[in-house]
Every structure is written in structure tokens, then in C-alpha cells.
Amino acid sequence: xxxxxxxxxxxxxxxxxxxxxxxxxxxxxxxxxxxxxxxxxxxxxxxxxxxxxxxxxxxxxxxxxxxxxxxxxxxxxxxxxxxxxxxxxxxxxxxxxxxxxxxxxxxxxxxxxxxxxxxxxxxxxxxxxxxxxxxxxxxxxxxxxxxxxxxxxxxxxxxxxxxxxxxxxxxxxxxxxxxxxxxxxxxxxxxxxxxxxxxxxxxxxxxxxxxxxxxxxxxxxxxxxxxxxxxxxxxxxxxxxxxxxxxxxxxxxxxxxxxxxxxxxxxxxxxxxxxxxxxxxxxxxxxxxxxxxxxxxxxxxxxxxxxxxxxxxxxxxxxxxxxxxxxxxxxxxxxxxxxxxxxxxxxxxxxxxxxxxxxxxxxxxxxxxxxxxxxxxxxxxxxxxxxxxxxxxxxxxxxxxxxxxxxxxxxxx
Amino acid sequence: xxxxxxxxxxxxxxxxxxxxxxxxxxxxxxxxxxxxxxxxxxxxxxxxxxxxxxxxxxxxxxxxxxxxxxxxxxxxxxxxxxxxxxxxxxxxxxxxxxxxxxxxxxxxxxxxxxxxxxxxxxxxxxxxxxxxxxxxxxxxxxxxxxxxxxxxxxxxxxxxxxxxxxxxxxxxxxxxxxxxxxxxxxxxxxxxxxxxxxxxxxxxxxxxxxxxxxxxxxxxxxxxxxxxxxxxxxxxxxxxxxxxxxxxxxxxxxxxxxxxxxxxxxxxxxxxxxxxxxxxxxxxxxxxxxxxxxxxxxxxxxxxxxxxxxxxxxxxxxxxxxxxxxxxxxxxxxxxxxxxxxxxxxxxxxxxxxxxxxxxxxxxxxxxxxxxxxxxxxxxxxxxxxxxxxxxxxxxxxxxxxxxxxxxxxxxx
Numbered sequence: 001x002x003x004x005x006x007x008x009x010x011x012x013x014x015x016x017x018x019x020x021x022x023x024x025x026x027x028x029x030x031x032x033x034x035x036x037x038x039x040x041x042x043x044x045x046x047x048x049x050x051x052x053x054x055x056x057x058x059x060x061x062x063x064x065x066x067x068x069x070x071x072x073x074x075x076x077x078x079x080x081x082x083x084x085x086x087x088x089x090x091x092x093x094x095x096x097x098x099x100x101x102x103x104x105x106x107x108x109x110x111x112x113x114x115x116x117x118x119x120x121x122x123x124x125x126x127x128x129x130x131x132x133x134x135x136x137x138x139x140x141x142x143x144x145x146x147x148x149x150x151x152x153x154x155x156x157x158x159x160x161x162x163x164x165x166x167x168x169x170x171x172x173x174x175x176x177x178x179x180x181x182x183x184x185x186x187x188x189x190x191x192x193x194x195x196x197x198x199x200x201x202x203x204x205x206x207x208x209x210x211x212x213x214x215x216x217x218x219x220x221x222x223x224x225x226x227x228x229x230x231x232x233x234x235x236x237x238x239x240x241x242x243x244x245x246x247x248x249x250x251x252x253x254x255x256x257x258x259x260x261x262x263x264x265x266x267x268x269x270x271x272x273x274x275x276x277x278x279x280x281x282x283x284x285x286x287x288x289x290x291x292x293x294x295x296x297x298x299x300x301x302x303x304x305x306x307x308x309x310x311x312x313x314x315x316x317x318x319x320x321x322x323x324x325x326x327x328x329x330x331x332x333x334x335x336x337x338x339x340x341x342x343x344x345x346x347x348x349x350x351x352x353x354x355x356x357x358x359x360x361x362x363x364x365x366x367x368x369x370x371x372x373x374x375x376x377x378x379x380x381x382x383x384x385x386x387x388x389x390x391x392x393x394x395x396x397x398x399x400x401x402x403x404x405x406x407x408x409x410x411x412x413x
Numbered sequence: 414x415x416x417x418x419x420x421x422x423x424x425x426x427x428x429x430x431x432x433x434x435x436x437x438x439x440x441x442x443x444x445x446x447x448x449x450x451x452x453x454x455x456x457x458x459x460x461x462x463x464x465x466x467x468x469x470x471x472x473x474x475x476x477x478x479x480x481x482x483x484x485x486x487x488x489x490x491x492x493x494x495x496x497x498x499x500x501x502x503x504x505x506x507x508x509x510x511x512x513x514x515x516x517x518x519x520x521x522x523x524x525x526x527x528x529x530x531x532x533x534x535x536x537x538x539x540x541x542x543x544x545x546x547x548x549x550x551x552x553x554x555x556x557x558x559x560x561x562x563x564x565x566x567x568x569x570x571x572x573x574x575x576x577x578x579x580x581x582x583x584x585x586x587x588x589x590x591x592x593x594x595x596x597x598x599x600x601x602x603x604x605x606x607x608x609x610x611x612x613x614x615x616x617x618x619x620x621x622x623x624x625x626x627x628x629x630x631x632x633x634x635x636x637x638x639x640x641x642x643x644x645x646x647x648x649x650x651x652x653x654x655x656x657x658x659x660x661x662x663x664x665x666x667x668x669x670x671x672x673x674x675x676x677x678x679x680x681x682x683x684x685x686x687x688x689x690x691x692x693x694x695x696x697x698x699x700x701x702x703x704x705x706x707x708x709x710x711x712x713x714x715x716x717x718x719x720x721x722x723x724x725x726x727x728x729x730x731x732x733x734x735x736x737x738x739x740x741x742x743x744x745x746x747x748x749x750x751x752x753x754x755x756x757x758x759x760x761x762x763x764x765x766x767x768x769x770x771x772x773x774x775x776x777x778x779x780x781x782x783x784x785x786x787x788x789x790x791x792x793x794x795x796x797x798x799x800x801x802x803x804x805x806x807x808x809x810x811x812x813x814x815x816x817x818x819x820x821x822x823x824x825x826x
Contacts, residue, residue, distance in 0.1 A: 011625050013449045015440030016634075018433050022454070027428030036426040037461055041435065041452035048450055055468060071604040072624060073614075105780075105801045111604045131803055152627065154806060212429050276717070282703030283696025286717045290695025293771050293804055301723035303716060304689070304699045310714035310757055314727075344723055358706050391706055 001172060003029055003036045004060035006052055008068035008077045009151055010043035020153055021066040028160060032169055033178040033225065034062065044074040046083075053084055061144055062168075067151030069134035071113040077148060082121055085141055089119040092126055095135040102133055121148070127163040131155045138167060145171070179232040180223040183240065184257060186404050188250040190218045196246050200239070207239045216397045217259075252404070259403035260288050266410055267298045267348070272375075275344035276302035277315055277336035277351040279327065280369065281395050285352065288399060300344040305336070315339050326362040328354055330370050330382040337372030338380055349374035350406055352398055357391040366391075369398045373409045381409055414585060416442055416449045417473035419465055421481035421490045422564055423456035433566055434479040441573060445582055446591040446638060447475065457487040459496075466497055474557055475581075480564030482547035484526040490561060495534055498554055502532040505539055508548040515546055534561070540576040544568045551580060558584070592645040593636040596653065597670060599817050601663040603631045609659050613652070620652050629810045630672075665820065672816035673701050679823055680711045680761070685788075688757035689715035690728055690749035690764040692740065693782065698765065698812050713757040718749070728752050739775040741767055743783050743795040750785030751793055762787035763819055765811055770804040779804075782811045786822045794822055 005022045012019055022039040029036050037059060042052045049068075056063045068077030082089050096118035103110040117134045120126055127136030132155035139146045147164060149156045185193060194201065194211055197220075201209045207224035222239050226232040244251065253262045267274060276285050276299075283304045290296050303315050308327060311317045317327075317335045325331040333351050341349030354369030355361040367387035374380045383405045387394045418435045425432055435452040442449050450472060455465045462481075469476045481490030495502050509531035516523040530547045533539055540549030545568035552559045560577060562569045598606060603626035607614065610633075614622045620637035635652050639645040657664065666675050680687060689698050689712075696717045703709050718724040721735055730740075730748045738744040746764050754762030767782030768774040780800035787793045796818045800807045 007452075010623065012436075012452065013439055014443045014623075014634075015436045015438070016625060017627075018431055018436040019452070020431050023425075023428045023431040025428070026426055030427045037456060037458075038465070039420075039425065039432070039452070039454035043450060045450075051472075052451070059464075070626070072607050073611075074624070102801060106799060108602060108605075111608055113604050113608070131806070154803065158803075210429070278696070281700070282709070282712075283691070283699035283715070283717065286696035286719075287694070287700045290717075290719060290769075291805065291808070296695070296719050299695075299717075299719045301716065301718045301720055301727065302696070303714065303727075304696065304703075304712075305714045306699075306703060306709050306712045307714055307757075313758075314714065314716075314756060343727060344720075345726075392704065395704070 001034050001061050002059070003034050003062040003064060004038045004040065004056040005036060005064045005066070006049075006056060007039070007041040007066050007151075008044065008049060009041070010045075010074070012041045012067075013043045021149075021151070021156055024153065024157055025064055025066070025149075025160060028165060031178060031180055032165075032172065034168075034172070044068065044076060046076055046080045049077070049080045050084055053081065057144065062147065063144070064147045064149065066149045066156055069117065069136075069148060069150045071111070071117050071133075073113075078119060078121065081139075081146060081148070085121075085139070085146070087139070087141075088122050090122045091115075092118050092120045092135060094128070095120065095126065098128070098135075099133045121146075125167060127159050127167075129155055129159055130162070131158055136164065138164070178223065178225050179229060179236060180221055181236050181240065182255045183220045183222065183243065183251050184253045184255075185218045185220070185247070185250045186216070186252050186259060186400065188218060188247060193218050193220070193247060193250075197243055200242055204239065207235050209239065209243075216400055252407070259400050259407070261292060263403045263407055264289065264292060264295045264298060266407060270410065272347040272410070273298055273300050274348040274350065275300045275340040275346035277340035277349070277372075278302060278304050279306060279311070279336070279351075279353040280356040281352040281398055282306060284395055285350065285399050285402060300346040302344070303340055311336070315343070328362050328364045328368055328370065330372075330384065333370035333372030333382050334374070334380045335372075337374040341374050341376070347376050348406070348410065350402055352402060354385070354394075354398065356394045367394050369394070369401075371398065371402045371405055373406055375410060378409075378412075381405075414447050414474050415472070416447050416475040416477060417451045417453065417469040418449060418477045418479070419462075419469060420452070420454040420479050420564075421457065421462060422454070423458075423487070425454045426456045434562075434564070434569055437566065437570055438477055438479070438562075438573060441578060443593075444591065445578075445585065446589055447581075447585070457481065457489060459489055459493045462490070462493045463497055466494065470557065475560065476557070477560045477562065479562045479569055482530065482549075482561060482563045484524070484530050484546070486526075491532060491534065494552075494559060494561070498534070498552070498559070500552075500554075501535050503535045504528075505531050505533045505548060507541070508533065508539065511541070511548075512546045534559075538580065540572050540580070542568055542572055543575070544571055549577065551577070589638050589640055590642045590645055591636065591638050592642060592649060593634055594649050594653065595668045596633045596635070596656065596664050597666045597668075598631045598633070598660070598663045599629070599665050599672060599813065601631060601660060602626075606631050606633075606660060606663070610656055613655055617652065620648050622652065622656075628806075629813055665817065672813050672820070674705060676816045676820055677702065677705060677708045677711060679820060683823065685760040685823070686711055686713050687761040687763065688713045688753040688759035690753035690762070690785075691715060691717050692719060692724070692749070692764075692766040693769040694765040694808050694811055695719060697808055698763065698815060701812060713759040715757070716753055724749070728756070741775050741777045741781055741783065743785075743797065746783035746785035746795050747787075747793045748785075750787040754787050754789070760789050761819070761823065763815055765815060767798070767807075767811065769807045769811075780807050782807070782814075784811065784815050784818055786819055788823060791822075791825075794818075
């Protein structure tokens with residue numbers, strides 16, 4: 001089965017947003033072995049959309065549309081497809097009820113054009129929208145599938161995973177199974193990793209090994225095809241084993257995990273609570289920590305100490321430390337981590353102090369970061385980073401390094 | 414002039430990377446008044462690339478290719494276009510010298526396939542690559558322009574801005590200038606906004622008015638074309654005035670601004686410092702605040718009080734409040750905001766407490782949020798939200814509402 005993804009929305013063609021939907025869907029389709037040969041983006045224009053549909057019909061069995069299901073006049077994906085396929089639109093009761101509920105819950109009045117969102121292509125399978133109003137749908141005609149999904153990624157992604165993907169798999173009735181596993185690395189660069197395992201990448205076709213780098217991390221995706229899922233998994237296991245023998249020390253997790261999730265897993269396992277003191281990261285560590293549902297029970301709380309005053313008065317960093325060593329120092333980082341944990345009555349403490357940029361601080365160049373680590377009954381530890389990136393990159397990398405260091409610090413006996 | 418952007422690379426169709434190039438180029442083209450009607454992404458496959466070129470030739474005067482100019486066998490953009498246009502490839506001396514220099518500088522040996530990168534379509538205008546090896550080029554045939562750009566954004570973007578854009582402008586000999594302005598709204602839904610100004614959207618062609626929604630915000634982009642930039646600006650002013658008369662109270666800023674940036678601007682103007690107490694948002698307010706360079710000087714610091722223990726011990730919320738009213742209450746929010754400000758010696762305090770989800774808390778449904786507002790010498794205020802989204806959406810919207818409420822709270826006399 002070959003697919004084409006058509007994104008509908010003038011905001012894409014004006015460069016106001018980037019087409020992350022095509023990426024998300026492509027990745028999912030790659031996992032089930034559906035080949036994506038084309039992505040198209042077209043504006044909110046019925047004629048051009050119609051021509052895009054006609055072209056896609058010549059080259060794809062599955063056409064996935066994203067966007068244009070909203071309440072406004074610009075939103076014309078459904079209408080254009082209905083006209084093109086000579087079918088009509090019908091009110092879907094479940095979708096209508098769900099839209100009504102949304103308005104009742106938020107206390108806002110429902111307008112006439114909101115009702116339009118509950119219209120579906122007559123005879124299509126409805127994909128419920130649990131994070132917004134417009135339902136998605138799958139329509140079949142002449143052995144070709146038309147899948148319509150909403151544009152906002154926050155609505156589209158969960159809808160795809162929960163409803164579209166299972167429906168698609170069952171329709172495929174695929175005999176060959178595709179299994180894949182992502183190995184996540186930290187502390188090794190992409191070029192170095194690729195050099196270490198170049199012969200494995202070149203020498204294998206099943207499984208394949210594909211490296212990808214981003215945000216200071218590198219991942220390897222191992223993908224195997226086989227009629228028997230267990231055999232596919234075993235092929236992956238063998239390849240992982242070969243990779244681990246060479247660069248296993250840099251592997252920290254699998255698939256969609258993150259350093260933060262691994263840290264939270266470890267804290268849960270060891271029944272430890274944590275507190276944080278954040279200067280240059282301004283709350284990012286705690287924000288990311290608490291973005292994971294259920295993780296909150298591990299976090300006692302923390303202090304964002306952007307000023308020296310707060311470092312001294314609330315976090316009780318010694319005046320002497322601030323005056324003699326400065327706030328960009330290992331001494332300050334250590335006190336911040338230990339004091340945060342003690343103040344909040346937590347088992348573990350982590351601190352971030354340094355220079356995010358764009359300006360220098362206390363004579364230290366941009367990218368100088370100290371990370372303090374504390375655990376009850378253990379010797380405190382500090383790690384220093386010299387990052388060379390932008391303000392945003394320095395903050396994000398500090399958090400990743402912090403998780404990485406803390407993971408091994410807690411595991412040390 | 415109408416343009417189509419064709420991205421070449423199987424990594425796009427596998428979802429390994431997102432097509433930011435299309436966004437970047439589209440935004441630049443919008444600024445010079447070139448209409449982009451389609452984006453296409455196609456894999457490293459000569460037949461499918463050829464068919465994409467044929468389709469684009471039917472609907473665009475300017476076809477911009479990104480990617481496929483590298484040294485490997487996969488890279489076949491130039492070769493496919495050359496064959497399709499019946500032209501040959503020729504070694505470009507300047508490009509070759511520049512590649513040689515690159516290898517000398519890095520001390521690596523130059524391989525045979527690197528030389529391939531210096532080949533250009535015979536007769537094309539070369540766009541130098543100052544951040545990599547493959548040069549770009551512009552080729553003209555039958556009044557149609559073919560622009561070839563490298564795939565990596567770090568090479569493509571500076572090449573586009575420095576060489577492609579000026580060349581394009583001079584080729585256009587454009588007399589018409591395009592000006593646009595984005596109005597940013599908060600507190601009004603997309604459907605409601607459109608209902609209020611429907612006649613303006615429908616009745617105008619110059620300027621045009623285009624709405625866009627996302628993350629609880631709505632924007633309107635007003636775009637005007639005219640030979641005289643001043644007249645175009647004036648047309649925009651007039652349209653903005655008409656819109657303001659109807660829904661002006663919901664406009665909070667222009668263009669790329671954000672509620673957080675507007676809040677920081679106001680704090681700077683009034684020389685106020687701020688402190689935050691964050692429960693459900695887990696540090697997100699402060700993280701976003703400090704992500705803006707220079708904003709840090711307005712933030713004294715804050716407390717992330719994820720546990721009742723920290724709310725009571727560090728933030729000094731009265732035990733009685735927690736026991737009688739609960740932590741999801743206006744009383745708790747008010748104490749949090751006021752105490753944070755006083756503890757940190759800040760002029761203004763803001764607090765977030767509530768239920769991010771996925772589970773209920775203290776019998777309150779997911780999405781119940783209290784935002785406390787405090788300013789020295791002013792009566793404290795609390796705002797309640799009933800959000801209906803996911804955990805992530807509830808946190809993001811809480812921050813936006815927090816900024817929105819605080820903006821008007823500070824402005825109240």
C-alpha cells in the first residue's frame with residue numbers, strides 16, 4: 001500500500017507553520033510498512049485542493065488529509081472531497097453531542113459554524129476527536145482510502161494513534177510484520193557513533209540501522225521485517241546486542257523514552273523524592289519533570305532563584321560563597337542542590353547555575369554551566385559543562401546533562 | 414509569479430526530519446509577493462522526482478528544489494533535472510576550489526564523490542554555499558525558473574537570504590510591495606471572531622484578512638499589496654481600525670509577539686519585579702519568562718510547590734486554608750501569589766494551582782485552575798478557569814491566561 005499525505009492550509013504555504021503532521025504520520029506509516037511516496041501541501045482553495053486530490057489518486061491507495069476541518073469558511077477539506085467523490089455530508093450525532101459538551105464545559109456559546117464540524121462524509125468511519133471538536137474520518141471508494149484528520153497536532157496525533165492507526169492495521173491485514181526499536185544515546189556524537197558501527201550499518205539489510213541526531217542526542221532505529229513478529233524481534237535483539245558490545249555505555253533508553261523519563265523511572269524504583277534549584281534554566285527542569293503524568297509524586301518542589309537575593313535569602317546559599325566564588329561556581333551549585341533538598345525535605349537535590357547567554361556573567365563565557373548533585377548520605381558532586389550554543393540550546397542541553405549525570409550519580413553505590 | 418517548493422529526500426517521507434525548508438522559503442517568498450501554491454516532498458527516486466517536476470511545471474513559474482545535492486548516490490536532484498531539461502552538467506571552477514579548500518581546512522581527504530558536488534546545470538547562475546560544499550543554482554528555461562538549493566537548513570537558509578533572494582527580486586523587477594501585519598487575540602474563539610468580522614473578511618480583497626487559531630490564541634493576518642509601501646501600510650491601518658472597533662478589546666499584540674512578551678514589556682515599563690508560585694504548571698511560567706533574553710532582570714524567582722508540604726512550609730500557605738478550602742481553591746491561590754511576592758521581595762506575584770490531569774484532585778474535574786494575582790498596594794485578585802483539554806494543553810493555556818489576566822490586573826488603577 002502506498003500513501004500520500006496532503007496537508008491543507010494556506011498558513012503552511014505562507015510559512016506561518018511547519019508541516020509536522022506529515023512527519024508524524026510518515027513515521028507511523030513507516031512502522032506498519034506503508035510506503036509514503038509524496039507529501040503535498042495546498043492552500044485553502046477548493047480548485048487547487050481538487051487538483052491535488054486528482055494527482056494523488058493516480059499515485060496512492062491511501063490519501064491522508066490533514067487540516068481544513070475547522071468551523072470557518074476557510075475550512076473546506078470535507079466539502080471539496082465530498083463534491084469530488086460525489087457523496088454528501090451528513091450530521092454525525094456523536095460528534096455533535098461531543099461538540100455541545102465542549103461548549104457546555106467551557107461555558108462559551110456555540111455558534112452556527114461550529115455545528116458544521118460535526119458533518120461527516122456519508123458512510124465513512126468516524127475517528128473521534130478527544131482533544132478538540134472536529135472528528136476525523138476514513139472513507140473508502142474504489143479500493144482507495146481517504147483519511148481526513150484535523151490540522152492541530154494536539155488533536156491529530158492522539159486521534160491517529162488511538163483510532164486511525166488500529167483501523168488502518170486491520171484494513172491492511174498485513175502478513176509481513178514490521179518491528180522497530182529505537183536505541184537512545186547520550187554523551188556520544190553522531191559522527192563518532194556512526195564510525196564505531198559503520199560496518200554494521202552498511203552490512204545489514206534486515207534489520208536496517210538508521211542513525212538520527214538532534215538536540216545533543218543521537219538515536220539508532222533498528223527495523224526488521226518478517227512474517228513472524230517473534231522472529232523480527234529476535235533479529236532486532238541480535239543487532240542490538242552487536243551494537244551494545246561496541247557503544248553500550250552510551251545507551252540510556254529505548255523508543256520514545258527521554259533522559260527525564262529514565263530519571264523518573266529510577267526515582268520511582270528507588271522510592272526517592274527530589275527537589276530542584278534552578279538559576280539559568282529558570283524552571284525548565286521542573287516543568288519538564290511535571291509534564292509527565294504521575295511524575296509529580298516524585299517532585300517535592302523547587303526554587304527558581306534567578307537573583308542572588310533569592311539564592312541567599314530563600315535558598316540560603318552562604319553570602320561568603322556568592323562573594324568569594326560567585327554564583328557561577330561549583331561551590332554555589334553544591335550548596336544550591338543540597339539546600340534545595342533539605343529545605344523541601346527531599347532525598348535528592350539537583351541544581352543548575354551558569355550562563356545561558358546571550359551575555360557573559362561574572363567573566364564566564366556563555367555556555368558555562370555547573371550542575372550540583374546531592375543525595376542524602378552521599379557525597380555531593382558537581383559537574384561542569386562548556387556548551388557553545390544559543391541561549392535556548394544551552395538551557396535544553398543543561399537539562400539533558402543534568403538528568404544524565406543524576407542517573408549515574410544515583411546509581412553509584 | 415507562482416512558486417512550488419519541492420523537497421527531495423526519503424528521510425522526509427520516513428518522518429525522520431520535518432520540512433522546515435518549505436516553511437522558511439515560503440515565508441521569504443510571501444514577503445516579496447510570490448504566491449506559493451504547493452509544497453511537495455518526494456523521495457530519492459529519479460522517476461518519482463521526474464513526475465513531480467512535470468506536475469510542478471504545469472502549475473508554477475518558479476520551482477524551488479531543496480535537497481539531493483550531496484555527494485552520495487542517493488543525491489540525484491541535479492542529475493534528474495538535467496536529464497529532464499535536456500541539458501548537461503558542467504564542473505564549476507569556483508565551487509570546486511571552494512570544496513578543495515574545505516577539505517584542506519578540515520584536514521580530511523577529498524573523495525571522488527565530493528567532486529560531484531561542484532557540478533552545475535550548464536548555463537545556470539551559481540549560488541555560493543558559504544556553509545557547506547554543494548553550491549545552489551538558478552536555471553532558466555522557457556520563461557520558467559528552476560532553483561536548486563541544498564537540503565541542510567544551515568546551508569540553505571544563509572544561501573537563500575544572501576544570494577537567492579536578491580537574485581529573485583531583481584528578476585521579478587517587482588514594482589508591487591507586499592506588507593502584512595498580524596493582530597494577536599486572546600480570550601475570543603476563532604469561530605466567534607470570524608462571526609464578528611465575517612463581512613470584512615468576505616468584502617475585502619486588498620487588504621486580505623486571514624484568521625489562524627492555535628493553542629488558545631487566534632491571529633488575523635492583514636496583507637496589502639501596493640506599488641507604494643506607505644499606501645500599503647495605510648490600507649492595513651484602515652483595516653485594523655475597522656477590526657478594532659468590533660473586537661479591539663481582545664487584541665493584545667502584533668506580529669510575533671506573545672502574551673508573555675507583552676507582560677514582560679509592561680513590567681519593564683512600570684519597573685516592576687515579579688515572583689511566581691507554581692503548582693500545576695510546575696515551573697512553566699518561569700521557564701517561559703526566562704526564555705526571553707533580558708527578561709530575567711524582572712523575575713526575582715519563584716517556588717514550584719508541587720506538594721502541600723512545600724506550599725505550607727516554604728510558601729507559608731496557612732494549614733487552615735489547605736485543610737478547609739483545599740489547594741485547588743481561590744483562597745490558596747491568593748495566599749500563594751501574595752506570599753511568593755513577599756518572600757522574594759517582588760512587586761508583583763502570580764500563582765497557579767489546579768488540576769492539570771489526567772486525574773481529578775480534591776473532587777475538582779481536570780482543567781479546574783485558579784490563578785492568583787498580587788501587586789503591592791493593590792487588592793489581590795483570583796481568576797478561575799475551566800479548561801477541558803489534555804494535561805499539556807491545560808498547562809500551556811493556564812500560562813497564557815495567567816499572562817492575560819496579569820496584564821489587565823497591572824493596568825487597572
